[in-house]
Amino acid sequence: MVNLKAVFANHLKGISLKIARLFLLLSLLSWLFYTPTGLAQQGQQQGPVYIVQEGDTLWEIASRFRVSVEDLQLANNITNANQLAVGDQLVIPGLDGVEGVLTTRQLGYGENLLSLTRNYDIHVETLVRLNRLISPAELYSNSVLILPDASQTISNTQRTLLAPGQSLLELAALHRTNPWTIVNTNDLPATWGALPGDVLLTNSLQGSENGSAAPGALPSEIREVQLNPGRLQQGKAAVLTIVSRDELQLEGSFMDHDLHFFPDGNGQYIALQGVHALAEPGIYPLDLQITLEGEMPFEFSQMVRVAAVDYPYDEPLNVNPTTIDPAVTKPEDAQWAELTAPASPERYWSGIFSIPSPFSREYCLETGECWSSRYGNRRSYNGSPYNFFHTGLDIVGKTGTEIYAAAPGVVVFAGPLTVRGNATVIDHGWGVYTAYMHQSEILVTQGDRVEAGQLIGLIGDTGRVEGPHLHWEVWAGGVQVDPLDWLTEEFP
Ligand SMILES: [Zn+2]
Structure with missing residues (x-):
């Protein structure tokens, strides 16, 4: 309010009282509308906003965004770290150039850096900086990423595969859109920037097919991918389910084993793959090859984390x-x-x-x-x-x-x-x-x-x-x- 008063005073000098009153009203209105409900109401600090989730602590949020607890407290005028409530909006300091509401989300299988940047209309560099990414391997299935809020996903778009031999101009014509719209939506350098096999976002008259958890790097025929992290452990049987309304041919491999997919008759293709009890815990590539009728195979690979299980040691055994x-x-x-x-x-x-x-x-x-x-x-x-x-x-x-x-x-x-x-x-x-x-x-x-x-x-x-x-x-x-x-x- 200190700044407002100063501005108000300056304007009073030269401008008529009527305009000044209008300005004051607008300022007050904008102040009212832009005041978040939670702690970030002082507006002293610029930066993106994080909405406090169930189970969050100030220390945890600070560590996630790699800021100090003190800076986080200072930016949000927090005197008591225990006063944090679910739904509070916290300004995150030190993230210049990043705006809007941020959240954390588990990455599913079927997403990559490009699909995320396209789905959220965020630059690759911003996403990399926000998550301090060093290698694409860090985007393994079920890794937790800082992303824009789901409400900021691009609407009225659908995933479209650029077929081999197809140009972006042809694709644009097919979807009755302007090639430059596709270039902009997909963060491409120019019309030549898209490669065959690239999954692009195009305008859709039927409305959005994207959601924040859609497998955005896979062709639009793939509606959903399920891979339960609880079964990606030593000695457990992993179940990979791929949901599609279309007939597919699926092949894949994981931890030196070919995956065998079988249709369940309800639009789901299921592969069961055991994880060896002595497998080294860590991240492993899960490769997928999807073939739609009459089309070239689409290949995708993403890292998947395999966790250790604390199996006990038996007494030494003596046998024949x-x-x-x-x-x-x-x-x-x-x-x-x-x-x-x-x-x-x-x-x-x-x-x-x-x-x-x-x-x-x-x-x-x-x-x-x-x-x-x-x-x-x-x-x-x-x-x-x-x-x-x-x-x-x-x-x-x-x-x-x-x-x-x-x-x-x-x-x-x-x-x-x-x-x-x-x-x-x-x-x-x-x-x-x-x-x-x-x-x-x-x-x-x-x-x-x-x-x-x-x-x-x-x-x-x-x-x-x-x-x-x-x-x-x-x-x-x-x-x-x-x-x-x-x-x-x-x-x-
Ligand atoms: Zn036995």
């Missing part, structure tokens, strides 16, 4: 030396991996798996008494380093205890092996398998169609064991995953 001799284990492991590598297009299972023993699932989950060893435990055999892990769930039982199929499927292996003993493998489709080891008796043969709960064998102590039990494995995308997840959660 033959069962850890690489001359024996290597060919058997290769045979085992080969059995579980194909992804059959028919999905036989639905819902959660049933426990493959006479115990009730509820009793076992509640007490944990039904398993003698869980999946993922780090292991040492006969004094070796801890570079083994427990590949399944050990279910307690005596020789002769019944074994049931955990889900419907087709038996793809039933026979004796050195390490695994008498073993059975069931294919449930879509690259999902269950395996049953150390049996005293196998009661099915290869090619049998089995139902969930069907008797398939008897518990025993054949192979690399210290006593009778059922070692039960679940495979997804050629990788052993935690069977307990499949007893408690529905996949996909």
Whole structure:
């Protein structure tokens, strides 16, 4: 108000009282309208505004925007750091040239620097500076970015793929728009700045197809991409779901495995891929190739974070030396991996798996008494380093205890092996398998169609064991995953 008074006084000198009154009114009005509801009402500091979210603390906000708590307090006249309330608007100091309302958002799979700049109409340099980005690898799926508020996304646009051999002029003509509008909307240097395979924003008469979480770097036929970060962990089965109203051919790869996508009949294409229990935590590229009918394949790659799981270390184990001799284990492991590598297009299972023993699932989950060893435990055999892990769930039982199929499927292996003993493998489709080891008796043969709960064998102590039990494995995308997840959660 100090400045207003000064300006008011200056104007009073030379201008008629009538104009001065109008000016005062306008000033007061603008002051009223531009006053944020929260803490940033002093207006001493210029800069973008951040709206306080649930769970935010002043320290956390300061660290996110890399300003000191003191500067943040000073800019917003905050005397008590605990007075922060959800919905408060904080001015963020030190971000010259950045305006508007900022928020933080988890980046989905299917977005990149270009799609973000186009969707929010923000320059690449601003986005890079705002997030202190050093490399595009930092834009991994589920990374948290500082972005303009969702209300600032470009409206009435749709994603359009610049086809190979197509010029921007042709694209503009096709969409009845001016090529320079496309250049401006997409932050291109000129009409030659767009490359084939580029996903551009064009005007849409049907209204906006974009949202702040749309996979903006993918062709518009891809409506949504789901990739649950909770399953991107050692020993978990990741589920990648791609939603499209159009017929697609999808291929992809992740952590040295080809992804196998299957349509669910409701416009969703689903791939299940296990993350190895001993995989190094970090970021890995997830490559995707999307082919729409009659078009060239569209390729996309984005980093995805894989988290560690704190699996315990078992006491060192002593077993028959033959069962850890690489001359024996290597060919058997290769045979085992080969059995579980194909992804059959028919999905036989639905819902959660049933426990493959006479115990009730509820009793076992509640007490944990039904398993003698869980999946993922780090292991040492006969004094070796801890570079083994427990590949399944050990279910307690005596020789002769019944074994049931955990889900419907087709038996793809039933026979004796050195390490695994008498073993059975069931294919449930879509690259999902269950395996049953150390049996005293196998009661099915290869090619049998089995139902969930069907008797398939008897518990025993054949192979690399210290006593009778059922070692039960679940495979997804050629990788052993935690069977307990499949007893408690529905996949996909
Ligand atoms: Zn086991």
